[in-house]
Amino acid sequence: MRITDEQKERANLVNLPQFLMSHGFDLKKVGKEYVWKEHDSLHIKDNGSGERGQWFRFSENKGGDNIGLLREYMDMSFIDAVEALNGELIDRTYTPSRTYESKPVQQTARELSLAEADNCRRVFAYLCKTRGLDYDMLSALVKKGIISQEEKTGNVLFKYYDDQGKAIGAEKVGTSTEHKFKGIATGSAGGHGFEVVHGTGEKAFFFESAIDMLSYLQMHSKELDNCRLVSMMGVKPSIVLDTMLRHNIAPENVFLCSDNDTAGNEFARRLQEQYPDMKRIITPDTYKDWNDMLRNIPKQIEVEQETKTKEVDSVADLMTYGNKMWNNATDNRDKSLISMQLADFQRVQEMLEKSGINYYAYEMNSTVRMAVNDKDTDWLRKIFGNMNVTKSNRPYFPPEKNIIGNTEYRYIPQKEYVTADRDLVLKMADIMARRGMQFSGRIYPSGKGTLTVSHADFVAVRNIKDEVISMRKQFASPDKAQEVGNRDYCANRDTRYYMSKLTPEQFKEVKPFLETSVSYHAVSREGKVAFAVDKENAPAFHRALENAVREVGMLRNMADLGLTMEQNVALSPVVHRLAVEDVKLNLADFFDNRYDEAQFGEMLSLVDAYLSQAPAERYGEHSKLNDMLEAKSSFDRSIELSDFFSQHDFSDEQRAAITAMFVGDVTKGQIDSIDETFTAEDIQAYDEILHNALQESDVADFLTAHKQAVTDRENASKVPTEEEVLFQQADLAKFLAERTLSSDEWEDMAYPLFSSGYLDKHKPSDKATFGYNLSESALYDLAQRFHDGEDIRRELALGLLGGGTTADIEFIFEQGEISDRTYYYTENLRHALHTEKTEDGYHCSFSGMERFVSFEEIGQAFIDRIHEEFDDLAYWAVLDYIKDDIPDISDDTVKELITAFDGAALHGWENGDNQPKLNRIKKALFDVLGDEEQTEKAFACIAKHKYNVTFEPEQPEKQPDSLTFHFGKGDGDEWVSESDIVHDFALAHLRTCDNSVPIVYPFYHGGIIKKVNQVNLTWGIKIFCAKTKNESEIEKSSDFGRKFGRNPVEKRSFTRNFSTKLVRK
Structure with missing residues (x-):
């Protein structure tokens, strides 16, 4: 049955979405297009009256008209498709391989199958080390169950869920750094994507991938609240619109964060045309996407291939x-x-x-x-x-799809198509781009090209086409038709005409192969070739032309291999036979310019044997194609192995073990893990683990263990360098702390933390901060807790240190210690300390060495350094005032006094209610000064100006016997000294109130005591008891008591001697 042009045109004007939905296709409207839910990359134009229907599947980069879609997805023939669209199949039925009958909307969801591993080692390794994402953030998402690792492949699974918390899909990302992979898990629901929600989720941010989304989240975590971050797994308007619909998100709360490239910008522009209130968030022009920005990887500058x-x-x-x-x-x-x-x-x-x-x-x-x-x-x-x-001597082949244009096909409204030869299309495209017209196009290997433009621009494009044709006619010399071929036109008895798809340039290549097998006449003009052949020779001519085109194509492919002239000559009969018999065999797949002479000869023999088989045998069990594939595999593996050996310096024993290993099913990627550190036994063990491991992590564990063993062996025999020794000894906590604050900050923090009573007299400022993010109010709170005896080290460190997760800090080794005074040293003496912030502290690495420093250690370093600053400030304050009281005192003596004071001070001395604690300090000061009056002054000065505690210095009492007392009248009167009074007092109060302890006992053993049995002792007794440490100067209390127990004369004599000693001392 013949289909007329009118029927085809009418079929293509049918509203395609309505037709498909009436036949059971489940479509959903997205903007001005429809999307097939089963294949959400298939977009179908909602064509109006008089408009041709169009569709395009982005995942396969193909599209077409109404008829083409029915043939592609309903398995109809061309005739059936036209008749179905025109409604002429009412009495006829068709049975496609996939039936889309009208039925109630009730779809059976494909089962989502996610084979998840029991660990996420490769996920963390790839996302943290390669992609620069924060470990803590990923760990939290893994614990929530929305990120996991695929069991067999090790791919990252970014899972997404429905409103009931059921997993309905996953975005998959490969963890190999050599072979990039992105995909969507089978059975994943459409219209959804991996998402992270903060708060209410009333604002939505859309990204091209889960990794871009997490990169943005890491960089802006403190700024984001009440938001929903969604991965579109590409540029999919359907995910944006479905998410808005599900969560009732208004356009003004939508933020488009697609990549800063042509596709990402065009996607955002198109959506903003439909929804002007949507907002665009974009990386700086320096970066293509958010992950590149996180890792500070700028865009590559592309240099034109010429x-x-x-x-x-x-x-x-x-x-x-x-x-x-x-x-x-x-x-x-x-x-x-x-x-x-x-x-x-x-x-x-x-x-x-x-x-x-x-x-x-x-x-x-x-x-x-x-x-x-x-x-x-x-x-x-x-x-x-x-x-x-x-x-040109530089090989360059255009992309296979060879897409041109300044706008993606999907974004061109009311599409119209213009087809012409390649050069004309490309010249038109150049002019259209200069004039700012939107278009998409494709150049085909046949020499033709197609431009896709909007209906509004269609007339202008046709005018440009006419303009270019006129240019060529105007400037080209009159070009008459050039006759080509090997037969005169007049020799044909019954001529048949054939307009070829070949360009004149392509025909020049085909001509030598065509003329050897058929007679023909041809004319070449204006980029086209037309043939005139006799009717009876027409079938033979068409076969010969097709064979010649195929043969030229094969020879071009073989030429790309870089084979020698002798090898190409040897292959030419095979190429000719393949072309003539139209054998579906890509000969270039079986040869390589790295084959040696024996390998080339063996493969050529196998190809000849394959062609010698009958067609039925070529596809049977005994096909020589199997031998060809096996030989190619063997040859390729030997070449790969040879290339691998050329990159290493293996011993014969190692080479033998690797060769034996590679003969099996081990891949080149697995072999690449072997280096010179593997012994032959290690290689055999590696081969065994590859074949017997139950999961991929076992192999990774083996390689990690081997690497560690090699490192341990090297370290055991390695003599550490001076830098390695110094790094292990370095006080990293002190280094990290001291490089954080300025000199003013150290001073300002000293008073709240260490000055007594400071917090009671001063209030914090709302504007002042210390370090990176510690406010003065927070510092005062920490200081109060510090005074109360609490441990504030971790909180102090977290407040003062920076918030970044990683940093590289320049340092030098100066006098055996680590220092950041790098500006004094040339670059070749500087080093870099890499730090990674964790939950408990910092991992610090330098030159392959690693150390961990906790926040508690860093906080203690801050406290120690602040205390040093306080001591320095106190020294200068004491120095300023003490010289008023002790003018001749030296600076070193002042330092010695402060040190002695601090060493003797016990907890609670500031209260002043514990005389022994005060006497302990004064004794330490007296040991330095040797003067009682200066001791009192020094004690009061240091207590006041360092510890903000005020004590008045005690005035020394007058010494004994400086006064005498007169008793009685006349000559019989007696003059009695003060020491005699003390003697008489001692006789009268020989025992304490309990009549058990001699009163002298407290003199020697009690130090300076102001009262014994309610009686004030004189200054002389106090000084004597304070200074006496030698038993030769005074008898023990037991001897003293015995002497007091003798006759009154002895008692009086002893007492006088004792009094004399008191006065003398």
Whole structure:
């Protein structure tokens, strides 16, 4: 049955979403398009009346019209698809492989299967070390169960859940640094993404990946509240809109945080066109995405592929001209290169722009290097005259899909299509880009190209096409049709015409292969080739043309392998036979320029044997293709092994063990883990663990253990350097503390922490801070707790230290100690200390060595350093005042007095109610000064100006016998000295109130005592008892009592002697 053009056009104008939904497709509307829930990358245009239906599947980068979708997803033939869309299949039925019948909306969700490992070692290793994410943040998310590790692959699973807390999907990210992988777990629900919620979640932030989202969260954790951070797993408007709908989020609370690249910016722009209240958050232009910003990895500067043939100092040295899209979309084998002086180029530049041809050039050092199509060189010679034309010697192949344009296909509204030959399309694209028109396009290997533009721009694009064609006709010399072929047109009896898809350049390559097998006549003109063949020869001609095209394509692929001329000659019969028989075999997959002569010969023999088999045998159990695949695997593995050995210095024994290991199913990636530190036994053990390990972590554990064993062996035999010794001995807590505060901050913190009564007299300022984030109010609270005996070390350290998780700190070793005084030293003497903040302190590493410093240690270092500052301040304060009381005292004596005071002071001495504690301090001061009056003055001065405690210095009493007393009248009167009175008093009060302890006992054993049995002792007794430490100066209390117990004369004599000693002392 023949389908008319009218039927096709009418079928493509049907509203495609309505048709599909009536046939059981579950679609959801997203903006102005529909998305198929089963494949959320399939977008379907909601075409209006008179508009052609269109669809595009982004994951496969393909699309088409209404008819194409039914053929692709309903397995209809072309005729059935047209009739179904036109409603002409009412009495007929079709049975696609997947049936979409009209039925109630009741979908059976695909089962989500997540095989999760029991640990997340590879997850932490990859996300922390490679991606720079914070361990504590990841650990919290792992504990919540929203991040886990896939069991077999080790991939990261970023899981997402429904409102009932059930896992409904997962974003998967590979943990290998060599092979990047991103995907979505089978059975994942559409319209959702991995998300982290803070607070109410009323604001929504959308990112292209989970890693970008966590990077942003890490950098802005303190600023985010009541928000929901969502990964779109790409640029998917459906996830944004579905999330808004589920959680009732208004557009003004939506923040688009996609990448700072073409796709990310275009995605945000399109959504903001539909929802102007949405906000855009973007990285600085220096960074492509949020993870690059976190790791401080700037965008790579791209140098045009043509300019890489020259060494240049910077991209700024180049000035480019012409059509960049043409250059990037064209194979270098189809280009010619022209060199000229800048002045010559400027003379003809305007003519080049108006000629309609494509070119691309760059200028450096007043010389212009220009690339043009091979077919345009003859025309250029007419302009430039005798010019130097060469072929490019640098291989360049355009991308397989070869997409051009300044806008993604999905974002072009009311799409229209323009198709023409490749060069015309690329020239049109260049002009459209300069005029600011939005378009997308694709260049096909056939030499054709298609531009996708909006309906509003369609007329302008058609005018540009006509404009370019006019340019080419105006500047090109009149070009009559060029007859090509090996048969005269008139020789045909019944001519059939055929317009080829080949360009003249492509036909030149095919022609030698075509002429050897068939007769034909052809005409080449305006970039096209038309054939005229006799009717009876037409089938043979078409077969020959197809064979020639296939053969040329195979030879091009083989040429890319870089085989020798002899090898290409040997392969040419095989290539010809493959082309003629149309064997679906990519010969380039089985040969390599690294094969030696024997390997090449063996593979060629296997290919010949394969072609000698009957077609049925080629696909059977005994196909020689199996032998070819086995030989290729063996050859490739031997080449990989040879390359691997060339990178290492293995012994023969190690080589033998590795070779035996590689013969099995061990991969090249697993072999790469072996180095010279592996013994032959280690290699065998590694091979065994690879085959017997129950999970991948066992292999990782083995390699880690081996690395540690090697490190231990090296360390055991290694003589530590001076730096290694110094680093292990360094006081890192003191180093980290002392580099944090300024000199003013140390001084300002000394008084609240160590000055008695300071907190009672002063109030904290609301504006003052210390270190990185410790307010003065918080410092005063910590100081009060410190005075109360609490441990404030951890809180003090956390308040004063910076908030960053990692840092590299410059330091030097100065006089055997670690110091940050690096500005005094040249760079070659400086080192870097890498610190990583953890929950309990800092991991510090330097030159392969690691040490841990707790927050308590750092806090103690802060306290010690602040106390040193307080002591220094107190010294100067005491020094200023003590000289008023003791003018001749030296600075060193003052330091000695303060040290003696601090050493003798016991807890609670400041209260002044414990005389022994005060006497202990005065005794220490007296040992330094040797003078009672100065001792009292020094004690009062230090107590006041260092400890803010006031004591009045005691005035010494008058010494005994400085007075005499007169008793009676006349000559019989008696003059009695003060010592006699003491003697008589002692006789009268020989015993204490309990009549058991001699009164002298307290004299010797009690130190300075002011009262015994309510009686004040004189100054002489006090001084004597304070100074007497030698038993030769006074008898023990028992001897003293015995002498007192003798006759009155002895008692009186002894008492006088005792009194005399008191006076003398």
